[in-house]
Amino acid sequence: MNSANGGIPKAANPLRQLSLDQLRLRTSEKWHVYPRDVLPLFVAEMDVLLAEPVARAITDAVTRGDTGYPAGTAYAEALAEFARKRWDWDGISVERTAMMPDVMRGIVEILDVISTPADAVVINCPVYAPFYHFVEHTGRRIEEAPLGDGQRIDFAALEEAFVRAAQHGPRPVFLLCSPHNPTGTVHTADELTTVAALAARHGVRVVSDEIHAPLVMPGAVFVPYLSVPGAENGMALMSASKAWNLAGLKAAVALAGPTAADGLARIPAWVQEGPSHLGVIAHTAALRDGTPWLDDLLDDLAANRRLLVELLAEHLPGVRYEPGEGTYLAWLDCRDLGLGDDPAAVFLEHGKVALNSGPSFGTGGAGHVRLNLATTPELITEAVRRMAATTAIAKSS
Incomplete structure (x- = not known):
């Protein structure tokens, strides 16, 4: 057992260690701002446990009172x-x-x-x-x-x-x-x-x-x-x-x-x-x-990129997405969905998915959303499912 991470065993897949119920115990912005029925894929926080060397360094410092x-x-x-x-x-x-x-x-x-x-x-x-x-x-x-x-x-x-x-x-x-x-x-x-x-x-x-x-x-x-x-x-x-x-x-x-x-x-x-x-x-x-942990994280993020490409192709083919080579963020072009300049507002209201609003990124952001890939594959899958259902509702109304 890895005591530095609260007794949770170390795993090779940092983005696959925590359940939705465990994540909802967090009090940081990502998991605090919206109601429990909203999937938060906006602010740049990752749904991971700390790398073991980092957790150990913090714990050791607190133990010796090194907080000056x-x-x-x-x-x-x-x-x-x-x-x-x-x-x-x-x-x-x-x-x-x-x-x-x-x-x-x-x-x-x-x-x-x-x-x-x-x-x-x-x-x-x-x-x-x-x-x-x-x-x-x-x-x-x-x-x-x-x-x-x-x-x-x-x-x-x-x-x-x-x-x-x-x-x-x-x-x-x-x-x-x-x-x-x-x-x-x-x-x-x-x-x-x-x-x-x-x-x-x-x-x-x-x-x-x-x-x-x-x-x-x-x-x-x-x-x-x-x-x-x-x-x-x-x-x-x-x-x-x-x-x-x-x-x-x-x-x-x-x-x-x-x-x-x-x-x-x-x-x-x-x-x-x-x-x-x-x-x-x-x-x-x-x-x-922390480099070994980082390498495991990058493997997980690469898998999540591939998953998002597949999910969009199946459920939201109108969304254009060119995976970037860096960050854990996905920039989605939703202009063909007919959801207006701020599709993030529509996805939040009708799909209970919190994404970053494209217009907040300045010129070129209208009709786009930013999605945080640093979460579990299950949450990404559910988010795209909700986004697709929202789009279907919007088109029928």
Whole structure:
């Protein structure tokens, strides 16, 4: 028995260990916001037990009363070692890192030291909705560069957005989502090199949100933005939170390219003291000892992708879905179902399935929903069944 996981035996399939009744005992957002008759497949939480090394690290820390303030560079060192082994990237210098409370707070702090509220921020839409909320809260203008064919970066649109952004202030920023949320697109080395070249041409600083970096499917390759030529003045945010389901144990690492370290140095010390100490312990353990669990998770996610493709083909052939190579999110094009701009609202009201609303992801999101694949095959199957029944009702009314 695995005492670190509450006496539940360790299994090789992280997404097949918990029943619906067990999941409904949880009090986090995913399982708390909606009534019990709703299947929650929206917010980025996974229906898993913690990886055993992570659970053990947290339990040991609590046992010894190690619940003070975070300190040291263990998290950054573990991330550097993980990057060497996982991505064959030796480019993380611990001296050019800083702990952050979480990725989005880190983005806001970086924006404050490399730009002003008068400057614009470019994003590739549709994109993670908090990009809009956090950037707009800082007073900065957003310039959208919609994704192109195959849900990949449209470089003509990106350059046009860079030109517009430069007209608003002298220090424009490109907030890159890599891998991309919600589409799951994993940017290639050539694509990222082109981003760096365009950014240099137009005086744009690149900040890359790489929180989903470990969640890349077998056969695909994650390329850190700071590893490509021309990215020396870029910055990135990484965290173990998404890949090991640690959102409630907040911690992240900000990374600076060789010519961008001065930016990190200007971030106030109290910000760097903001992560949860238990979060730092948990994230460090995940990066050091959680790779076997992560590999099992990725196998389960690959199986869930295949299952979703089969279920949609059988029950909802009008939904277009191109599985992404990264994240555990599925971006579903429901425009042919005739459910309006926000099909998530229809699926929730009539099918009792909670999905993320496409319009919240910005331009290109209308008629789409985002579905969280990090759950059991049974819940995915039931969700698609309910969605199909909802569609049938809508068409007959």
